[in-house]
């Protein structure tokens with residue numbers, strides 16, 4: 129059985145800026161008001177016969193949304209971003225270049241993600257893996273977590289992680 133949490137109605141939302149290096153239209157810094165849909169599948173279990181407790185799933189997803197909210201999302205594994213420092217996590221300012229464009233941003237305004245890109249596809253995988261790992265600690269009957277990262281109304285990327 130599945131439970132579904134609709135991000136726009138359940139307030140699993142965040143607003144963030146990003147860029148897709150080398151992309152003709154998305155290469156410049158721009159923003160999205162994201163919302164995150166979550167589908168959890170598994171056997172019903174426990175005292176209440178839940179697939180998973182809605183409150184638990186929402187709080188895990190909300191925590192990730194909060195970390196990303198009002199930040200510039202930087203994919204540190206990107207082959208197209210050249211960081212000035214070996215360890216951009218430790219600097220007060222994050223300095224990098226994408227092709228011939230130079231960026232200097234305050235670290236506190238950025239969230240560095242261990243990803244190759246901050247596309248909706250990569251963010252969906254990031255959310256799915258993190259939520260799956262957190263949920264499986266307390267839910268042995270979990271079989272999959274599916275995430276849809278919506279970059280706005282009507283366009284999103286799905287990623288499913290299976291047990």
Ligand SMILES: [Zn+2]
Pocket residue numbers: 146154158159160279
């Ligand atoms: Zn974008």
